[in-house]
Amino acid sequence: AQSVTQPDIHITVSEGASLELRCNYSYGATPYLFWYVQSPGQGLQLLLKYFSGDTLVQGIKGFEAEFKRSQSSFNLRKPSVHWSDAAEYFCAVGRRSGGGADGLTFGKGTHLIIQP
């Protein structure tokens, strides 16, 4: 069975500083990988996804993530955070099923706090 680990429950970053959120996965084959963001009281919004090809994936809001098979990681990065980036971030892995991802397995989330 697949699993996802987000080692950091909380991260505090100063506005304008760079950000890296860690994600490690366990899956027996090449996974489908996702990062979602959840703002307070909101649903989940897809930031980016990796299915195949270039291991550096660009997403919305200036985020990017890099798939590293050797490290079973899919870390999320942003060069300069804004106060509006404060939210809960979830990494997820999907089983390959019929050409796409099956039901997702989520990490427990990382809560991002932005200091002024």
Add this chain to the structure above:
Amino acid sequence: DADVTQTPRNRITKTGKRIMLECSQTKGHDRMYWYRQDPGLGLRLIYYSFDVKDINKGEISDGYSVSRQAQAKFSLSLESAIPNQTALYFCATSDLGTGIGGTQYFGPGTRLTVL
């Protein structure tokens, strides 16, 4: 995403009551999912459906049932609610089958409290 709607948005009920949460989508997707979110646990898959005739259990299906009334509608039922089913419930749809690659789109969530 307004294309996936959930009703009700908030519900408070008592132990032992039957509750139905509804999800509708206008995306035309075949696959639909129900997740629950608990603080510190992330989201966990309850049930998923590949089409009207295909229902599958997720990792935490005990105590829940689902009904796929049409391509656009997927309901989650708690036959006899218990307090540890208090959670935020999300419905999602997937564009698998359109060649885009399986991105899931989430509804706004239903906050359920079981007293």
